[in-house]
Amino acid sequence: MVRDMIGTFSKGFKVLAIISLCSFLAACSDYKEVNQISFAIGVALDKENDGTYKATLQVVNPSNVTSASSTGGQGPAILNYQGQGRTVGEAMWKSFEKLPRPASFPHLEIVVISEAIAKEGLLNALELFDREPDVRLSTAVTVSHNSSACSILNALTPLNKIPSNSLISNLENIKKVAGTGQSLTISQIIQYIKDDGQEVAISTVALPKKKKSTGDLSNLEKASPTSPEIDGTAFFKEDKWVTWSKNHEIRPVLIAYNEMKSSYITAPFEKHKFVTAHLLTVKSKKYTTVKDGIPYLKMNVKGIAEIEEIKGLYTLENDKDLQPIEKSVEEEIKKEIKKMIALTQKYQTDTLGFGKQLSFQHPSQWKYYRKSWSSLYQKAQTEVHVDISIKTAGSRTHSNQFQRGETQ
Amino acid sequence: MKEKINTIQFFCLIVLFEIGSALLLEVGRSAGKYGWISLIVAGLLGCILYLVYTKLHTYYPSLPLTQYTQLIWGKHIGIIISFLYALYFMYMAARILRDFTALLLIMAYRNTSPVILAALMMGVCMYGIKQGIQTIGRVALAGFVLLFSILFLIIIFQWINGLLDVENVRPIIPRDWSPILHTIFPTALTIPFGEMIAFSMIFPDLDQKSKVKKIGLYAIIASCLFLAFSSIVNIMILNEDIVESSIFPLLSAASLVDIAHFITRLEALVVITLVTLGIFKLLVFFYCTVIGIADILQIKNQNKLILPIGLLILTLSFAIAPNYIEHIYIGIHKVPYYLHIPLQIVVPILLLLTAFIKNRKKHN
Incomplete structure (x- = not known):
């Protein structure tokens, strides 16, 4: 049958078939064995004093990743290579010179950018990663x-x-559990930066002050090793970068974009009493209007919480007893x-996206105020309503201390 | 007995042809987040253009475009116009080949010679055309089912992944119509909807000629809705700024899919899908060139032309522009004005007017 098929072709086609069969061989020219490439998993960008960039390329050392020590080697699971240059690209390329195998970028997980570069501008630093087709746009920054x-x-x-x-899972975990940090991807950051009427807030990472040979395997032999934390x-x-604030102050941003999955909040109520509540779902709605050149920003927050802990004597019997607790949690949020909002107003950066909201609600006003929005935002009047309802109080009613007080 | 294609195959071939490179290049993107509006309006205008082509076809139901031009405008002018059309189809085939070679080169095969990538695609097309229009039709039907299931699967993945952000397409009603109008005409109307002129070479191959108009209109509307839908999805995922600056927005959008760190890096799937779509578009233009030149030179056996024209298109695809950026620039700023508008809109309408007057005289 094959012979019949070949027979139907003209001579030209037979020649063509031979040529095209040869061309299949060319497809192998791009082929690399897994053991001939090194997987870049993280990149760190620093700025040196002389104005050049320093790139640190983190490459996986596969034989040391597996924990079974019979096959695994002794050293760390990663190797860091550094390069220096006038641009990010040059610095990266210099670090390639030191690699024993060509680097491959499809598995890049994270880009860490130093404070100095962030103060100078993120877009310049991210340009390379956005342009390079091998790098996923979902790489975290x-x-x-x-x-x-x-x-x-x-x-x-x-x-x-x-x-x-580890850093990636830390960032994901902090958002899932504590709601005090978030990991943004390259594409999200570029979207935030380029969009009018909203600004970006990024979780920062720091090493605890007492750093001592953190790049040593001995670091891992301690019960509390020094590892980077989201601070x-x-x-x-x-x-x-215009300003920085403590960990939980990103929470309003997550609430404003309805990104909050779970969080814990501790609020004082009555006298010397504290309640720790677990926020389960928090949803918000923003409203922006401009009247006589002054923007009015309104944010309505609704949420469900459960009580984790009550510190101090407290009877918890009916709905009435819950009221002061709910109120204190609401006040805290x-x-x-x-x-x-006050902090961002000070730096004229509309992190919560009220400008964007104006463009949805009053497009004609937005068209008019778009250019002067950041200075206008500074003068804005704000109004925040929070409505938290506590659904459960865990597996007990009264606080522990109260019961003991009664028996004595 | 000439080979024929049936209506379903015809429908699939049109949809694949229309979507082909329009999906790759995200035609409506110069209108920002309103790309979908410009695509839908351009699609409706494209239907009107299609009616012009089918009306011409009803006057000469068994002849392709390159033959009835000679009947309408006389032998000498007609043959020049026919030759121009044949060259136009050849140039378009070369453009499509270049687009998809660049896609493969940028996204997958950095170190492979572009000649080999292009030659492999061209080889597939030469084989397809050697097999004839009936085979192309059958493959189109199979390809339609396969490619659309993949495209919808990717959109479902993006949806499950929570990448679709409705806020990015708001506000829905545009305030500034000028970029939208500019996108509709000439860009979105001519690519892909005006390119339906190529099908006036294929109309005689359809088995039920009475259905040419109906099936074609359905196919154009279906493809315009799909393009608009895909444009909205991409804007939702990437936001208009990234869509405008990204070289292949569809791929950037697919690269964001990450379901439980397991279903990731769908670009490879998208590249395969897009290249397959591109091959259908290339097939249609290539086929039109072959039958057009066979008509003009009055060559009975079309198969003799496949190899030389194929190699010519292959060479042309590298000669038309020094680099990909220039290629895209020519495609957006030059081709619509100097090629698409005259050959897709002006000439067919003039042909129709002449044919209309001629036929009325005959009736009188």
Whole structure:
């Protein structure tokens, strides 16, 4: 049958078939064995004093990743290579010179950018990663605070052998559990920066002060090794870092974008009493209007919480007893949001996206105020309503101390 | 007995042809987040253009475009116009080949010679045309089912992944119509909807000629809705700024899919899908060139032309532009004005007017 098929072709086609069969061989020219490439998993960008960039490329050392020590080697699971240059690209390329195998970027997980570069502008630093087709746009980006970006990638981490992976899971975990941090991807950051009427806030990573040979395997032999932690939030205006604040102050941003999955809040109520509540779902709605040149910003927050802990004597019997607790939690969230709005107003950066909201609600007003929005935002009047309803109080009613007080 | 294609195959071939490179280049993107509006309006205008082509076809139901031009405008002018059309189809085939070679080169095969990538695609097309229009039709039907299931699967993945952000397409009603109008005409109307002129070479191959108009209109509307839908999805995922600056927005959008760190890096799937779509578009233009030149030179056996024209298109695809950026620039700023508008809109309408007057005289 094959002979019949070939028979139907003209001579030209037979020649063509032979030529095209040869061309299949060319497809192998791009082929690399897994053991001939090194997987870049993280990149850290620093700025040196002389104005050049320093890139740290984190490459996986596959034989040391597996924990079974029979086959695994002794050293760390990663290797860091550094290069220096006038652009990010040049610095990266210089670091390639030191690699024993060509680097492959499809598995890049994280880009750590130093504070100095972030203050200069993120877009310049991210240009290379956005342009390179091998790098996924879903690669996470974080900013180092008070410590160099390379020291973050250098610190060996205990639970996850690869520092980059550990950092990523840390960022994901903090958002899922505590709601005080978030990991943004390259594409999200570029979207935030380029969009009018909203600014970006990025979780920052820092090494604890007492750093001592964190890049040593001995670091892992301690019960509490020094590993990078997420210590706060950097607020950006356009693509430049303008201010920084503590960890939980990113919470209003997550609430404003309805990104909050879970969080814990501790609020004082009555006298010397505290309640720790677990926020389960928090949803918000923003409203923006401009009247006589002054923007009015309104944010309505609704949420469900459960009581985790009550410190101090307290009877918890009916709905009435819940009221002061709910109120104190509401006040605490309100305070947090107001504080953050005040901070961003000070730096004229509309992190919560009220400008964007104006463009949805009053497009004609937005067209008019778009150019002067950041200075207008500074003068804005804010109004925050929070409505938290407590659904459950865990597995007990009264607080422990109260019962003991009664029996005595 | 000439080979024929049936209506379903015809429908699939049109949809694959229309979507082909329009999906790759994200035609409506110069209108920002309103790309979908410009695509839908351009699609409706494209239907009107299609009616012009089918009306011409009803006057000469068994002849392709390159033959009835000679009947309408006389032997000498007609043959020049026919030759121009044949060259136009050849140039378009070369453009499509270049587009998809660049896609493969940028996204997958960095170190492979572009000649080999292009030659492999061209080889597939030469084989397809050697097999004839009936085979192309059958493959189109199979390809339609396969490619659309992949495209929808990717959109479902993006949806499950929570990448679709409705806020990015708001506000829905545009305030500034000028970029939208500019996108509709000439860009979106001519690529892909005006390119339906190529099908006036294929109309005689359809088995039920009475259905040419109906099936074609359905196919154009279906493809315009799909393009608009895909444009909205991409804007939702990437936001208009990234869509405008990205070289292949569809791929950037697919690269963001990450379901439980397991279903990731769908670009490879998208590249395969897009290249397959591109091959259908290339097939249609190539086929039109072959039958057009066979008509003009009055060559009975079309198969003799496949190899030389194929190699010519292959060479042309590298000669038309020094680099990909220039290629795209020519495609957006030059081709619509100097090629698409005259050959897709002006000439067919003039032909129709002449044919209309001629036929009325005959009736009188």
